[in-house]
Amino acid sequence: MGKTVIRAKNFSHFFGSVPALKNINLDIFQNEIFGIIGPAGSGKSTFLRALNRLNDLIPNSWPEGILEIGGRDVYAPGTSVVELRRRLGMVFATPVPLPRSIFENIVFGARMAGEKNRGRLTELVADCLKKTALWEEVMDRLETSALKLSGGQQQRLCLARILALRPEFIMLDEPTSGLDPISTMKIEETLRKLQAEYTIILVTNNTKQAARVADRTAFFLNGELIEVDTTERIFSAPSDQRTNDYISGKFG
């Protein structure tokens, strides 16, 4: 078991008066792949978006309790949201390449951070594309539109775009929900390789995916954390009946 890098203590998040997350208590360890499963509306995405404060964009929403990354409260006054979001790269459910070239997509974050050196940017692009196994496929057409890539390639591009931020965490919000099995497999392989360098939080509505790649898995239901344990335990001997019902497909 590694060092705790993310810790939620009685953490709740409200949209209006409705809590989307209720009193979440959990720890995420360094360099693990942490899976979050649960049916739609269980608060999985809200949890991710609380971590990088993307929930801030939604009017009339607020957090309660403590959510720490590296021992520091994410919602403490004076926290730089820009810096926070660079530390926690996020991949969305639908791949969203920006209407720019492949190259410009990858360096987008770096450019916003002020990097102008063409050589360093080129190096960054090659490095990130290699890590996501996309380099061979696109190395000769970096200047073409990213919108021309296939869905699976687009999602790996989004992953590469995040690596270019040099983050500590990679958060994925149902990253393969729209992808075919082969593209899904490629993403999962990439995640396993990336685990050595990053802490990965994988939200998925595909329980089998969590079983395949996650070290530990949390089960969310209606905004509550039902249980969290090693993936092996969750899928072989869950302690809560609801977890068992969910993973065996009785609801979801």
Place this chain on the structure above:
Amino acid sequence: MRIYVDPKIEQRFFRAVLWLFTGVTVFILFFIIFYVLKRGLPVVSLGFLTKNPVEMGKAGGIFSTIVGTVALTLLAILIATPLGVGSAIYLTEYTRENWVTRVIRFGSECLAGIPSIIFGLFGFILFVTKLGLGWSLLSGGLTLAFMILPTIIRTSEEAIQSVPYAYREVSFSLGGTKWQTVTRVVLPSALPGIATGVILGVGRSIGETAAVIFTAGSSLHIPTSLFSSSRTMSVHFYILAREGISMANAYGTAAVLIIAILIINVLAYTLMNKFMRKYC
């Protein structure tokens, strides 16, 4: 009681009716263009385009009015575009929908419906007399700018709103600030829509007569500064026709005006398409 109509016949009937409507519209459009060009083009020559009017426009060309038109339109666009796009960005990205934004939006829509002669009168009172700018390019440009502002705001707003929300989310999640998100993601994607608004503005400015005659005056000299009075092509046409100076030259001016507007539209849309093709 229902009369039975064979669906095939019904289909044919309505197709014919709709075809007729479209046909009438296109016919009217082409008739106007054809008529103006037929009466105007014989007068148009290189000399007509490059010589200044002589004897109030009875003879000579229309060079100074071309210069006046270009200068005035450019000025109006240069003033209205930043103001309009800025307002649109503020309304869509920096405020949440509330009664203030609704009032602003309602106001700008009302502004769009005001007859141009009222803008002319307003410009005359405010810029020409009160601020002492006189009949000048500056007075005219400011007046035209206010006139086309609502169009630019409206089209820019729509263009900005149609940029997928996901783009903004991606930009924020990659550590972008609000301003970076607006300038690097939202505006580039909204550019074609914004450009459409600006082109509409150009079209309205070029063709505007009432607002211009009150504010920019009708001097036939080539303008030398922002404070020179100047006559635009449409004002020139109006005066030539109204005062019965020269119908031939009036139509010549009209022909040049129409061709200029056509060229601007075609050019703008071609450029935009070329620009957009690159990454979409």
